[in-house]
Amino acid sequence: MFAALQNSLASTSQWNELTVSSFPPENLACQLGVQVANPMNVLKVLHIATECVNSPSFAHLLNHVPTEAPLCELKLHPPFASTHFLQPHWFPVLQNLTVLIVNGRDIHEPFVLLPTFTRLQTFEADRLRLPFYFILFYFILFYFIFFVGGRKGNASCTSPIL
Amino acid sequence: MHHARLPFYEPNTNLPLLCTLRKLQLRACSVQWMAGRQFPCLEECSILLPRHWEVIQQYGVQLPFCTKLAYHGYPMTTAQYFHVPEMRAMHLRSHDCNEQRVYQHLRHLFRVNRRTYNLTTLHLAFQCSEQVLMKVVKYLIPLQELNLSITHPSPSFQQFLESLAAKPSTDEWPGWYSWSKYHERWGHWCSSQTWHVNVLPHLKLLHIRCPKGFSQSERLDNFPLLRAIGWTRAYLTSPLKHLKVWEGRGSMDDTAVDYTSTGYLHKHLGISSTKHDLTIVRAIVTHCLAIACPLLALYSTALFRQLRYLELTWESNYEIFILPYLEQIETLKISDGSIPEYSLNLDLPLTHTLQCLELRFSTTSWMLGRTFKALREFMIFGPPDEPENHSRHEGRQVDLPACTSLDVMYCSIDYHRFLSCSNVQILRWSKHPFQTFDSAAFNSLHHFLFNLSRLQHLDISFPQGLGIDSLIDFVFCGAPEHGVWREIRSVEVEIRFNYSSSEASHLFDQAVGHQQRYEKWWKSFTVTKTYATIVNTNASM
Numbered sequence: 013m014f015a016a017l018q019n020s021l022a023s024t025s026q027w028n029e030l031t032v033s034s035f036p037p038e039n040l041a042c043q044l045g046v047q048v049a050n051p052m053n054v055l056k057v058l059h060i061a062t063e064c065v066n067s068p069s070f071a072h073l074l075n076h077v078p079t080e081a082p083l084c085e086l087k088l089h090p091p092f093a094s095t096h097f098l099q100p101h102w103f104p105v106l107q108n109l110t111v112l113i114v115n116g117r118d119i120h121e122p123f124v125l126l127p128t129f130t131r132l133q134t135f136e137a138d139r140l141r142l143p144f145y146f147i148l149f150y151f152i153l154f155y156f157i158f159f160v161g162g163r164k165g166n167a168s169c170t171s172p173i174l
Numbered sequence: 175m176h177h178a179r180l181p182f183y184e185p186n187t188n189l190p191l192l193c194t195l196r197k198l199q200l201r202a203c204s205v206q207w208m209a210g211r212q213f214p215c216l217e218e219c220s221i222l223l224p225r226h227w228e229v230i231q232q233y234g235v236q237l238p239f240c241t242k243l244a245y246h247g248y249p250m251t252t253a254q255y256f257h258v259p260e261m262r263a264m265h266l267r268s269h270d271c272n273e274q275r276v277y278q279h280l281r282h283l284f285r286v287n288r289r290t291y292n293l294t295t296l297h298l299a300f301q302c303s304e305q306v307l308m309k310v311v312k313y314l315i316p317l318q319e320l321n322l323s324i325t326h327p328s329p330s331f332q333q334f335l336e337s338l339a340a341k342p343s344t345d346e347w348p349g350w351y352s353w354s355k356y357h358e359r360w361g362h363w364c365s366s367q368t369w370h371v372n373v374l375p376h377l378k379l380l381h382i383r384c385p386k387g388f389s390q391s392e393r394l395d396n397f398p399l400l401r402a403i404g405w406t407r408a409y410l411t412s413p414l415k416h417l418k419v420w421e422g423r424g425s426m427d428d429t430a431v432d433y434t435s436t437g438y439l440h441k442h443l444g445i446s447s448t449k450h451d452l453t454i455v456r457a458i459v460t461h462c463l464a465i466a467c468p469l470l471a472l473y474s475t476a477l478f479r480q481l482r483y484l485e486l487t488w489e490s491n492y493e494i495f496i497l498p499y500l501e502q503i504e505t506l507k508i509s510d511g512s513i514p515e516y517s518l519n520l521d522l523p524l525t526h527t528l529q530c531l532e533l534r535f536s537t538t539s540w541m542l543g544r545t546f547k548a549l550r551e552f553m554i555f556g557p558p559d560e561p562e563n564h565s566r567h568e569g570r571q572v573d574l575p576a577c578t579s580l581d582v583m584y585c586s587i588d589y590h591r592f593l594s595c596s597n598v599q600i601l602r603w604s605k606h607p608f609q610t611f612d613s614a615a616f617n618s619l620h621h622f623l624f625n626l627s628r629l630q631h632l633d634i635s636f637p638q639g640l641g642i643d644s645l646i647d648f649v650f651c652g653a654p655e656h657g658v659w660r661e662i663r664s665v666e667v668e669i670r671f672n673y674s675s676s677e678a679s680h681l682f683d684q685a686v687g688h689q690q691r692y693e694k695w696w697k698s699f700t701v702t703k704t705y706a707t708i709v710n711t712n713a714s715m
Binding site for chain 2: 110116126127128129130131132133134135136137138139140141142143144
C-alpha cells in the first residue's frame with residue numbers, strides 16, 4: 013500500500029482528479045516523498061474529506077496544486093484545507109469554479125468573492141463570513157443614522173460589523 | 175458566524191452567481207446577502223443555523239425553480255420567507271426546546287404555505303407533541319417520503335402511528351380456524367379487501383429516528399403498531415416500500431428495523447416464525463387475538479390494550495397477569511388459566527368493557543367483590559386444577575347486573591352462591607359429576623333459581639342424587655304456580671343415572687305420572703328416556 017502510494021506520487025503531474033479521504037500520519041507520510049512530487053498541472057477536481065488532518069506533508073501535497081491548474085471543483089471540508097485555498101493569490105482560480113465547498117472556521121476575514129463568481133453551480137459553506145449587500149447596507153445605514161447617531165451624539169458609524 | 179467583520183458593498187452589487195447557482199448550502203453563515211434576491215437556477219437550497227436571518231423576514235428570497243428546501247434554525251417560521259413555489263422536498267429541523275412554540279411554528283408554517291401541500295418528501299426533526307403531525311399530514315396528499323426525527327416521543331406518538339395504518343373495507347373478519355386453514359383464509363380475506371387510509375395515501379418511505387433512542391418498553395409498545403402500518407399499507411394501490419426505524423441512540427451500529435418485513439420478530443421477541451407475525455397483525459387490525467405464548471411478552475403494548483377479543487389457551491395452569499392491560503376487551507376466553515387476585519383498589523378496565531367471559535378450568539376468585547357492568551354472557555366451565563379456597567372471600571359476590579346468559583358447567587356445587595345476577599334470562603347449569611349433591615346443595619340451587627325472576631330459558635343437568643324429585647317439582651310446577659319466572663319460555667331438565675336403569679325408570683314413571691299436573695302450567699310437556707339411564711324432561715310455553 014505504502015509503495016503504491018509512493019509510485020502514484022510520481023505521476024501527480026497527470027492527475028485530473030484527486031480525492032483524499034484520509035492521509036497517513038506524519039511519521040509515515042514524511043517517508044512518502046511528497047516534497048519531490050511534481051506540480052498537479054492538469055488537476056480539475058480536488059476533494060479533501062472531513063477526516064483529513066493537517067500535517068507538514070499534507071501541506072506539501074497541497075502546495076503541489078498550482079494556481080495555473082484548470083480547477084473547476086474544490087471540495088475542501090477540513091478548515092485547514094479551506095484556509096489554504098481561500099487566500100488572495102487563489103482568488104482568480106476560485107472565480108472560475110463550478111463547485112466550491114468550504115469550511116471557514118479558521119478564516120477570520122470576510123469572504124468577499126461572492127460578486128466575482130460567474131460559473132458557480134454548487135456552493136456549500138460552513139461557518140463562512142459572507143457579506144451583506146445593498147439591502148442591508150441601507151438598513152444598517154438607516155439604523156445608525158436615525159437611532160444610534162440620533163440618541164448618542166458621539167456615536168460613530170465606523171464598523172458595519174454584525 | 176463568529177467574530178464577523180463584514181465589508182460593505184456598493185448598492186446594487188451584481189452577483190453573477192445568482193444566475194449560475196444550482197445548489198446552495200450554508201451552515202452557520204450569514205444569509206442577509208440573499209435577502210431580496212432571486213436565484214433563478216437554484217434547485218436545492220439548505221440553510222442551516224443561519225446568522226442574520228432577520229432581514230430575510232423583511233425582504234424574502236425568491237427561489238422560483240428550487241425543488242428542495244432545507245431549513246434548520248430558530249425561529250423555524252423564517253422558512254416561510256424563502257418563496258419556493260416548485261418545492262417538492264422540504265427538510266425542517268428545530269432545536270427549540272419549547273414544545274408549545276415548536277408546535278405553533280410548525281402549524282403556522284404549514285398553514286400559511288400552501289406550497290407544502292404539493293410536497294413529495296418531508297423531513298422533520300423537532301421536539302414537540304406528535305399531535306401536530308396528525309394535523310399537518312392530512313393535507314400532504316402527494317407525500318411519498320416522510321422522515322421523522324423525534325427527540326422525545328410523546329403519548330400522542332402512538333396515536334399518530336395508529337392513524338397511519340390502512341383499514342380494510344369491511345370489518346367482517348373471518349373466524350378462527352386451525353392454524354394452517356386460518357392463515358390461508360386470512361390471506362384470502364385480506365386480498366379481497368379494498369384497503370384505504372385517511373392520511374398520506376401515497377407514502378412509500380417512512381423513516382423514524384429517535385436520537386436519544388427508544389427505551390425497551392417504548393420499543394415493545396411501538397412495534398405492533400409499526401408492523402401494522404408496514405403490513406396493511408402493503409395492500410394499498412400505492413404500497414409502502416420501507417418503514418425503517420432506528421431505535422438505538424443513533425450510533426454507527428444502530429441498524430434500522432424495517433417493519434415492512436418480519437425481521438422485527440427476531441429483534442424484539444427472538445423468534446422467527448411468520449405465524450406470529452400474522453397473529454400480531456391480525457390482532458392489531460381486528461383487535462382479536464388467539465394467543466401464542468411468545469406474544470405474551472407484549473402484554474403491556476398497544477396490541478393488548480386495544481384488543482376486543484382475546485382467547486388464551488394454555489397446556490397447563492399458567493399465571494395470567496395481563497388483565498389490567500386489557501383496556502378495551504369485549505370478549506375474553508381463558509382456558510387453564512391461573513388469574514391473580516388483584517387488590518380491589520385496582521380498578522380493572524375490563525370490568526367496564528367486558529361483554530362476554532368464558533373461563534374453563536380457570537380461577538374465578540379474582541372476580542369476587544367486583545362489578546362487571548357490561549358483562550352479558552358469562553360461562554364458567556369446570557374448576558381449576560388447583561381448587562380455590564373461596565371461604566376466605568365469604569360475603570363477597572361477583573356482581574353481574576347486565577348478565578342475561580349464564581352457563582355454570584361442572585363447577586363446585588355451590589359456586590352459584592357467589593353470583594349476583596338477577597337479570598339472567600338464559601341459564602345452563604350442570605353439576606360436577608364427582609361431587610355429591612346433598613340437600614344443602616339442593617337448597618342453595620333452589621334459592622338461586624328462585625331469585626332469577628327474569629328467567630326465560632332454563633337448561634339444567636344432574637347426575638342422580640338427593641332432591642331430584644323436589645327440584646323437578648319446583649321447576650315444572652312450583653315455580654310457574656307461584657309466578658317465580660314470569661317470562662319463562664322453556665325448561666329442560668336432564669338427569670343422568672350412572673348404572674341403575676331401574677332408578678331411571680322410576681323417575682321416568684314418576685314424571686309421566688305427574689304429567690297432567692305439569693301440563694297445567696305449560697303448553698307442551700314431554701318426558702323421554704335415552705340409553706336407559708338418561709331422563710329428559712322438557713316443557714315450553
